[in-house]
Amino acid sequence: MALAQQAWERSRDYVIFGALLLVALTIFVSRNGPALRAARAASLAVTAPVEGLFERTAQFRTALGENERLRTETAGLSAEVARLREARAENAQLRSLLGFTDSLDAPRVVGRVVSKDITEQTNLLTIDVGSRDGVRPGMPVINERGIVGRIVLASPGYAVVMPHQNTQFRVPAVIEELGREGIVRWDGAAFDRLTMEYVVKTEPVERGMLVTTSPFSGVFPAGTPIGRVDTAYAAAGRNDYIIHVTPAAPISEVGFVYVLLVEPDPERAILEAQARDSLGLERREAALEARLEATTPEEE
Known part of the structure; x- marks a missing residue:
């Protein structure tokens, strides 16, 4: 008997908390009255700006990362375009030189x-x-x-x-x-x-x-x-x-x-x-x- 009493005293708070939580969940699920809907709407009205702020911050950080990535890609593409233009100019000059070779008699x-x-x-x-x-x-x-x-x-x-x-x-x-x-x-x-x-x-x-x-x-x-x-x-x-x-x-x-x-x-x-x-x-x-x-x- 003494052991059972000691066990109850140690777990009593947890049992009561679980029972109350179960009752609250049951009421929340089974009852959808105007008062509850108003409470939910009020809580959403309070938390929505905060959630929006965090969401915009996340979007801003994402945009910064994307902007940096695009800037790096643009610099790489610009360098590649410059190399291609230089190669095209060299190829054109080399083709002209090859066509000119036939008219030269000297070594x-x-x-x-x-x-x-x-x-x-x-x-x-x-x-x-x-x-x-x-x-x-x-x-x-x-x-x-x-x-x-x-x-x-x-x-x-x-x-x-x-x-x-x-x-x-x-x-x-x-x-x-x-x-x-x-x-x-x-x-x-x-x-x-x-x-x-x-x-x-x-x-x-x-x-x-x-x-x-x-x-x-x-x-x-x-x-x-x-x-x-x-x-x-x-x-x-x-x-x-x-x-x-x-x-x-x-x-x-x-x-x-x-x-x-x-x-x-x-x-x-x-x-x-x-x-x-x-x-x-x-x-x-x-x-x-x-x-x-x-x-x-x-x-x-």
């Missing part, structure tokens, strides 16, 4: 431009072929559009190119439609034009005429495009035109090139250099260039 090697220094008047390009590929200083560099420059230095794996947009570059040229010769150089004033000189001003030079390398170039094959005439004017006191030429192959757009594995005749180069030095032509040309740089179209 050549294809190089890729790996560095461009186009911020100074003495601009330079670096390509990924060198002496182990047969590249030597003085060799001409072209692409499918026209002349690019000539090799000035070569190591086993790389070579440095002096492009036509370098103030030290010169190339004998001819206006195809007229058969008139001159010298093309870059005056350093603008990246979108070269300058042709020594064409007499009586010639009917017109915009759009093709300018190519002369047979007397000694470096480039004759007839290689240099560019097209943009404007021509005769400065005061001169009998020849100053012709602005739009380059066929601007160095800012050059990616792949051909190096023609043809070396200039060393005997001829030495003889011509000695002749120029003995006659003082270098000094005379420097003085003439200084005078030309001071000349503008308004002086006509």
Whole structure:
């Protein structure tokens, strides 16, 4: 008897709580009166804003995560698009080079431009072929559009190119439609034009005429495009035109090139250099260039 009483005292609270909970559940399920419905509605009215706040917070956190994921995907897709555009441009240039190959008679090697220094008047390009590929200083560099420059230095794996947009570059040229010769150089004033000189001003030079390398170039094959005439004017006191030429192959757009594995005749180069030095032509040309740089179209 004493044991039963002790057990009842220990479990009495739990039994009473369970009985009351059972009664409450029975009333809640069996009775759906207006008072109960009103109580439920009131409790929902109180708890709904809180639940809505927690739900909006969860939605906001979800939106932040989704936004970050989309931002990452967008950055990746933008990088992929840039790579695809670059690959498409390279493929187009390589296809043009392959189509251009059949018109070349000289041995050549294809190089890729790996560095461009186009911020100074003495601009330079670096390509990924060198002496182990047969590249030597003085060799001409072209692409499918026209002349690019000539090799000035070569190591086993790389070579440095002096492009036509370098103030030290010169190339004998001819206006195809007229058969008139001159010298093309870059005056350093603008990246979108070269300058042709020594064409007499009586010639009917017109915009759009093709300018190519002369047979007397000694470096480039004759007839290689240099560019097209943009404007021509005769400065005061001169009998020849100053012709602005739009380059066929601007160095800012050059990616792949051909190096023609043809070396200039060393005997001829030495003889011509000695002749120029003995006659003082270098000094005379420097003085003439200084005078030309001071000349503008308004002086006509």
